[in-house]
Amino acid sequence: MRVGLLTGGGDCPGLNAVIRAVVRKGEMVYGDEVIGFLDAWDGVVARRTMSLDVRSLRGMLPRGGTLLGTKRGSPYDHPGDVDGVRATFQDMGLDALIVVGGNGTLSVACKLHEDFSLPIIGVPKTIDNDIVGTDSTFGFNTAVQIATDAIDRLHTTAESHDRVMVVEVMGRHSGWIATHAGIAGGATVILIPEEPFDVDEVCEILRARHERGRYASIVVVAEGAEPAEGTMPSREKVYDKFGHVRLRGIADLLAPEIEARSGLETRVVLLGHVQRGGTPSAFDRVLATRYGVEAIDAVHDGAWGMMTAIEGNHMIRFPLAETAGKSKPVDLDLYRVASVFFG
């Protein structure tokens, strides 16, 4: 078969491992030709491609980022681009397209499949772990480890100065990274988008802890966390050019409020894109490899309109239509476990 492959949305560690797995099984087991489209949907419309074979992918397993490049955006945003995607299928004789992406990219994949019956298979990826239908996305484990390592380092400097460190982590509208890294890093408080916070309650926890003679507090705040109404000023909404809200910066608002209300010296650390960079963890390399192998098998089963997913420890297929436009919130039972250690 002639199989196209693209990576869309924000990058994450493990994308190259997926590409490698698709190509390895596609070429060696099925005798496929795999064509990589550069820069997500733009590359499909403009037919910017690179051929992918086992030889060209040597050494890619531990590499972060994506060798194909990636972009946000959708062909539905520009007149003519959807026709461009259809023409590429036709003219290049594509038998299938594997779309590796997050919520936005998978929603586009779903729509193209529904509107034109295009033979598409999705593969979920994101550090945010917020995709409905799969227990875990690759990239998440690596991001949690990076955030945990940072928190570990912050403990010693916070202790030396008897300070509060407010650490902002990514995750969009879900608190997965914050909850996992907060538990792993021994956070004093974890603030997540799913539960609006009251800064006075946060300060009470911090004060009580410092009165008990503890000299360091780490507040992990998810970028999407919001104060409960009327408890402190909330941030202005800023949008990127695709109309997605930009979430960075809640820690900058929160830290001065904590300092003013608790009297404790407070500093801010925004981990930002460092959480998406660098080599994938061993866990993510394995997960991404399983996703890739399952995706090429799904192509040969003609499982169009499905995405590969993991449930428990088993690879499954899940309808794109049931994940499109949704976002998976953090498991609140897990958050309750985290809250046992607050203070």
Ligand code: F6P
């Ligand atoms: O979805 C992954 C993610 O890293 C989010 O956690 C974050 O809000 C967003 O992407 C940042 O996007 P960008 O790379 O476009 O700044």
